[in-house]
Amino acid sequence: xxxxxxxxxxxxxxxxxxxxxxxxxxxxxxxxxxxxxxxxxxxxxxxxxxxxxxxxxxxxxxxxxxxxxxxxxxxxxxxxxxxxxxxxxxxxxxxxxxxxxxxxxxxxxxxxxxxxxxxxxxxxxxxxxxxxxxxxxxxxxxxxxxxxxxxxxxxxxxxxxxxxxxxxxxxxxxxxxxxxxxxxxxxxxxxxxxxxxxxxxxxxxxxxxxxxxxxxxxxxxxxxxxxxxxxxxxxxxxxxxxxxxxxxxxxxxxxxxxxxxxxxxxxxxxxxxxxxxxxxxxxxxxxxxxxxxxxxxxxxxxxxxxxxxxxxxxxxxxxxxxxxxxxxxxxxxxxxxxxxxxxxxxxxxxxxxxxxxxxxxxxxxxxxxxxxxxxxxxxxxxxxxxxxxxxxxxxxxxxxxxxxxxxxxxxxxxxxxxxxxxxxxxxx
Numbered sequence: 001x002x003x004x005x006x007x008x009x010x011x012x013x014x015x016x017x018x019x020x021x022x023x024x025x026x027x028x029x030x031x032x033x034x035x036x037x038x039x040x041x042x043x044x045x046x047x048x049x050x051x052x053x054x055x056x057x058x059x060x061x062x063x064x065x066x067x068x069x070x071x072x073x074x075x076x077x078x079x080x081x082x083x084x085x086x087x088x089x090x091x092x093x094x095x096x097x098x099x100x101x102x103x104x105x106x107x108x109x110x111x112x113x114x115x116x117x118x119x120x121x122x123x124x125x126x127x128x129x130x131x132x133x134x135x136x137x138x139x140x141x142x143x144x145x146x147x148x149x150x151x152x153x154x155x156x157x158x159x160x161x162x163x164x165x166x167x168x169x170x171x172x173x174x175x176x177x178x179x180x181x182x183x184x185x186x187x188x189x190x191x192x193x194x195x196x197x198x199x200x201x202x203x204x205x206x207x208x209x210x211x212x213x214x215x216x217x218x219x220x221x222x223x224x225x226x227x228x229x230x231x232x233x234x235x236x237x238x239x240x241x242x243x244x245x246x247x248x249x250x251x252x253x254x255x256x257x258x259x260x261x262x263x264x265x266x267x268x269x270x271x272x273x274x275x276x277x278x279x280x281x282x283x284x285x286x287x288x289x290x291x292x293x294x295x296x297x298x299x300x301x302x303x304x305x306x307x308x309x310x311x312x313x314x315x316x317x318x319x320x321x322x323x324x325x326x327x328x329x330x331x332x333x334x335x336x337x338x339x340x341x342x343x344x345x346x347x348x349x350x351x352x353x354x355x356x357x358x359x360x361x362x363x364x365x366x367x368x369x370x371x372x373x374x375x376x377x378x379x380x381x382x383x384x385x386x387x388x389x390x391x392x393x394x395x396x397x398x399x400x401x402x403x404x405x406x407x408x409x410x411x412x413x414x415x416x417x418x419x420x421x422x423x424x425x426x427x428x
Contacts, residue, residue, distance in 0.1 A: 037094070037097075038423055040084070040086055040090060040094050041094050041097060041098060041423060042422065042423065043083075043084045043086070044080055044084060044086070044091065044094045044095065044098065045098055045103055045104070045125075045419075045422055046419060047075070047080060047083045047084060048073075048075055048080075048104065048123060048124065048125050049125055049149070049419060051073040051075065052073050052124070052125040052127065052149075052150045053150055053151050053415070054150050054151050054152055055147075055150075055151035055251065055252055055408070055411065055412065055415075073124065073125075074107050074122040074123065074124045075122065075123055075124070076120045076121065076122055076123075077091045077092055077095075077120065077121060078120070080095075080123075092121065095121075095123050098123075099123075101423070101427060102126060102129050102426075102427030103125065103126060103129065103422060103427065104123050104124065104125060104126060105123070105124055105125075105126045106121060106122065106123055107122040107123070107124055108122075125149060125150065126149070126427075127148040127149045127150040127152065128148055128149075128191075129149060129427050130148075130149060130191065130192045130193070130194035130418070130425075130427065131146050131147065131148055131149075131154060131188065131191035131192060131193055131194065132146070132147055132149070132193070132194055132195045132196065132197075132411060132414035132415055132417075132418060133145070133146050133147075133181055133184065133185070133193055133195075133196040133197070133234065133410075133411075133414060134147070134196075134197055134199075134244075134407045134408065134409070134410030134411030134412070134413070134414055135177065135180070135181060135196065135197065135198040135199065135407065135410055136199050136241065136244075136404070136406035136407040136410065137177050137198050137199060137200050137221070137225070137241075138201060138241070138267075138268070138370075138406070139163075139201055139221065139268055139269075140160060140161060140162065140268065141158060141159070141160055141161070141370070142158060142159045142161055142176060142177060142180040143156070143157070143158040143180070143404065143406075143407050144156065144157050144158070144180045144181045144183070144184035144407070145184065145404070145407045145408075145410075145411055146184045146185055146187075146188035146191065147411050147415075148191075149194075149415070149418070151411060151412075151415065154187075154188035154189065154191065155184050155185065155186070155187030155188030155189070156184055156187065157180050157181075157183035157184035157187060158180065159176070159179070159180050159183075161176050163176075163220065165216055165217050165220045166216065168220070170219075170220060170223030171223075173220055173221070173223055173225075174223060174225065174228045174229075177198065177225060177229070178228075178229070178232060181196070181229070181234070193233070193234045193235070194235065194414075194418045194425060195235050195236075195237070195414040195415070195417040195418045196229060196234040196235065196236045196237070196414060197236070197237050197238075197239065197244070197410040197411070197413040197414040197417070198225055198226070198229070198236065198237070198238045198239070198410060199238075199239055199240065199241035199243075199244040199245075199406040199407075199409065199410050200221045200222045200225065200238060200239075200240065200241055201218075201221050201240075201241050201268075201269060201271060202215075202217075202218035202219075202221040202222045202240065203218065203240060203283075203285060203286040203287040203290055204222060204238050204239050204240045204243075204286040205285050205286040206282070206286070207226075208224075208225075208226035208227075208236075208237055208238040208239075209222070209224055209226075209238075210222040210286070211285050211286075212285070212287070222238060225238050226238040235417070237413065237414070237417060239410075239413060240271070240273070240282075240286060240289070241265060241271060241406045242263060242264075242265045242271035242272050242273035242289055243273040243280055243282070243289070243409075244273070244406050244409030244410050244412075244413060245263045245265055245273050245368050245369070245399075245405045245406050245409050246261070246262075246263035246273025246274070246275050246280060246366075246409070247273070247280065247409040247412050247413060248263075248401055248405050248406070248408040248409035248412060249261070249263045249273075249366050249368065249399060249401065249405070249409075250275055251409075251412055252401070252408070253366065253368075253399055253400055253401045253405070254364065254366040254397045254398075254399055254400060255275065255364065255366055258275075258363055258364045259275070259276075259277055259278045259363070260275065260276055260277065260360075260361070260362045260363045260364075261275050261362050261363060261364040261365070261366060262274050262275070262289075262356050262360060262362045262364075262365045262366070262394075263275075263365075263366045263368050263399070263405075264352070264353070264356070264365055264366065264367050264368065264369075265305070265368055265369040265405075265406075266305045266306040266307070266349065266352075266367055266368070266369050266371055266374070266377075267305045267306070267307040267308075267324075267369035267370040267371055268304075268305050268307055268308050268370075269291070269303050269304060269305045269308070270291040270294060270303050270304070270305050270352060271289060271290065271291060271303075272289035272290075272291060272356060273289055274288055274289045274360060274362075276360065276362075291303045291352070293355070294352065294355070297351055297352075297355055298351070299347065299348060299351045300348055300351050300352060305369065305371075306324060306345050306348070306349060306369075306371050306374075306377060307324040307369065307370060307371045308324075309324075309344075309345050309348060310323075310324035310327045310328070310341060310342075310345050310371070311323055311324050311327075313327070313341045313344065313345070314326070314327050314341065324370075324371050325370075325371065327341055327342065328342060328371060328373055328374070328376055328377070329373070331376045332373060332375070332376055339376075342376045342377060342380065343380060345377060345380075346376070346377045346378075346379070346380025346381055346384070347380065347384065349367070349377055349380070349381050350380065350381045350384040350385065350388070351388075353365050353381055353385065353394070353396055354385070354388045354389060357385075357389055357393065357394050358389075361394075362394050363394060363395070364394055364395050364396075364397060365394050365395070365396045365397070366397055366398075366399050367381075367396065367397070367398050367399060368398075368399035368401065368405045369399075369403070369405065370403040373398065374398035374399070375398045377398075378396050378397060378398045381396045382395075382396050
């Protein structure tokens with residue numbers, strides 16, 4: 001008994017609870033308020049960012065820009081109110097915070113003639129606040145692209161590599177990727193890297209690792225690159241190269257507006273990035289879209305891509321040139337022998353498309369990768385598909401994004417990482 005009351009202990013406990021409640025309620029309110037404020041900030045920032053992004057496969061400038069480009073889109077509070085539904089006071093308050101955080105800048109308004117009232121405040125993304133890097137880490141060619149936050153190219157570098165998967169240590173692969181990134185950053189003026197994304201020809205799980213350890217090729221292609229590159233000070237993510245190609249096609253290529261599509265990388269090896277219902281399919285361990293089954297598909301027999309197949313056919317002395325692009329170009333120009341070789345490769349591609357269409361029922365298949373203009377090959381596929389598939393059949397098209405489709409997708413992935421984490425990154 002306490003204080004002479006049989007219920008004294010209970011009374012003391014109740015008072016303690018009341019004190020705890022008094023402390024907890026403001027904390028909960030503060031948390032809710034902060035979350036609401038962050039939601040408003042992201043809504044404003046993402047709208048400004050959406051207007052600013054360019055993401056084109058254009059050639060990089062000769063010199064990196066010292067300041068954000070003058071034509072970066074500007075928005076007013078009225079624009080942001082219409083886009084987000086927020087009040088004018090909230091928009092200005094959020095923009096002030098984003099300016100303080102380093103994401104936005106306020107632009108001066110120049111009026112040609114005197115006008116009544118205060119000029120509208122104008123805001124724009126600080127495109128030069130940081131940079132992202134997209135890397136295509138192929139088996140034989142590495143390519144890195146550095147862009148500002150709008151997706152404008154600041155610098156690029158590439159290198160041809162020859163590795164012996166059985167003999168070379170994994171560190172050699174890591175060093176080769178690091179070297180091409182360093183070269184691209186140097187050409188870009190060594191900007192601050194906010195995110196780096198790498199595409200590799202191997203299945204990649206949610207943690208950026210390749211867990212199929214009994215496949216030495218896959219293990220060498222991705223020797224935990226994400227961890228190695230992050231240790232260099234570049235916040236890095238790794239993804240399958242075909243997945244990144246599909247991301248690029250969905251955002252700015254032949255897959256725009258197509259909810260169910262497959263992007264088929266057809267260079268050295270076949271690989272597929274699968275988009276179903278507008279979402280990228282990865283599988284339990286990142287293996288969705290891997291083409292191992294082609295070893296047992298009649299008329300295909302392996303996962304060798306069209307680039308390798310055409311090069312091998314040309315190397316037999318049966319055709320012109322020694323590379324796949326040369327053979328395809330000769331066929332497009334009407335060369336009879338080259339046309340025959342493209343026909344052989346196109347029939348092989350048809351069977352690959354049939355397996356994908358039978359399993360996934362896509363609306364469109366985009367043939368992409370480093371095989372130059374794939375139109376002659378695609379023509380063969382669309383001609384042959386009726387012999388294998390009942391209508392409606394998928395439309396097969398050639399990518400318009402060129403050999404840099406994986407690097408483009410990697411830049412897109414890196415920008416997405418920055419946008420997602422914008423409010424936890426420190427810019428100033």
